[in-house]
Amino acid sequence: MMINLALFLQFAHFGALCFGGGYVIIPMLYHAFVEKTGFFTPAEFGNLSSLAQMTPGAVSVNSATYIGYLQNGVGGSLAATIGLVTPTLILATLAIYFLKKYKDTLWIQGILKGTRLAALAMVFSAVFIFLGMSVFSMPIPFPEIAESVLNGSFSLPDDFRINVIETIVCALAVFLSYKTRFSITMLLFLSGVVGGLLGVFM
Amino acid sequence: MKELPAGRSLFLLFSTFFKIALFVVGGGLAMLPVIEDVFVRKYKLLSSEDMLDMIVITQTVPGLIAVNSAVFVGNKVAGFLGALVALIGVLIPSVVIIMIIAAFFPYLDSQNPLVQAVFGGIRACISGVFIVTACRLFSRVIHNPIDFVLSFLFLTGILCNVSPALIILCAMPIGCLYVFILRKKQATLTPDSEKKEA
Numbered sequence: 001m002m003i004n005l006a007l008f009l010q011f012a013h014f015g016a017l018c019f020g021g022g023y024v025i026i027p028m029l030y031h032a033f034v035e036k037t038g039f040f041t042p043a044e045f046g047n048l049s050s051l052a053q054m055t056p057g058a059v060s061v062n063s064a065t066y067i068g069y070l071q072n073g074v075g076g077s078l079a080a081t082i083g084l085v086t087p088t089l090i091l092a093t094l095a096i097y098f099l100k101k102y103k104d105t106l107w108i109q110g111i112l113k114g115t116r117l118a119a120l121a122m123v124f125s126a127v128f129i130f131l132g133m134s135v136f137s138m139p140i141p142f143p144e145i146a147e148s149v150l151n152g153s154f155s156l157p158d159d160f161r162i163n164v165i166e167t168i169v170c171a172l173a174v175f176l177s178y179k180t181r182f183s184i185t186m187l188l189f190l191s192g193v194v195g196g197l198l199g200v201f202m
Numbered sequence: 203m204k205e206l207p208a209g210r211s212l213f214l215l216f217s218t219f220f221k222i223a224l225f226v227v228g229g230g231l232a233m234l235p236v237i238e239d240v241f242v243r244k245y246k247l248l249s250s251e252d253m254l255d256m257i258v259i260t261q262t263v264p265g266l267i268a269v270n271s272a273v274f275v276g277n278k279v280a281g282f283l284g285a286l287v288a289l290i291g292v293l294i295p296s297v298v299i300i301m302i303i304a305a306f307f308p309y310l311d312s313q314n315p316l317v318q319a320v321f322g323g324i325r326a327c328i329s330g331v332f333i334v335t336a337c338r339l340f341s342r343v344i345h346n347p348i349d350f351v352l353s354f355l356f357l358t359g360i361l362c363n364v365s366p367a368l369i370i371l372c373a374m375p376i377g378c379l380y381v382f383i384l385r386k387k388q389a390t391l392t393p394d395s396e397k398k399e400a
Contacts, residue, residue: 018265054318055227061268088269110377114374116377118353177330192324195319
């Protein structure tokens, strides 16, 4: 029971510090479970974090469940996961409440106008992130490209390639989700199957 | 916005977030196209502006994008109970899958070629549906050249590795300035209707 309480508090602490999404939890976990306590070796931790990123769902939830399970079984994994999400649940509920309450004041209208444009920019930057993980062989190096254009020459890194299969799947996904009423979870499922089949037969 | 019977909307929240956690690989933002598909386009329970407000909250409130999004959508659709139901839906698949892996295959090799190939396909699909979602949001939010220029400037900042939280912080006063100037202009153009409102 004490272990579970400790796990709950520890992961609640991590959850409250995750600014900008769950990815930032990985270095915090590394510090806590590799450098400070030595619960994992660096290699074990590397396997854990790639497992958390490969399996579906949120990376941070996956790592919390995994570490909690290794420390104290099912109870430990539940304690760590619930601890992780509790601060977000409370803070997000408060933020939504205040947004709703002051929605009609001119200040909030202005803030929303600006932040919505910034959020749209974030959606487009996410498009480039996902393209860099699939269609292109590496993340698109925008700062370097901008620099080379300013110097009057346009160049890409040597190992920057376009993956053919991923490009076809991506183009099909664009077409199907724009032109048909396929649900997106269905498209995701189908493309996972297609990817797996191609991986087996090629 | 439409209204659904309470039980129906709670079930919809649970099942959608359950499916999202089961099929979406690649972290929190990747779930955006599914949320847009189900809650904005199919059931019309949210607006495009709500989607963007959700992104702002996920980037400013500390915490996981997945949890923030579930709480936001749940709250909008069915209040605090909705938030809890969506949150449980988004957690269960991860927790169950990871527990099974930790219990039975603690040494599962995540570099397994088949696993890599399946998730490679899913990631390619996410890029595709994300492009469509981004374009839909674009057509709903960009009303004039000033909107476009501002959004483009923010995008340039993000691509050059400025932190998203800093971009949102800068966007707030810019948006206020924008709205106040717009209002002043409208006031000088149509003083009569302003008076009627007051």
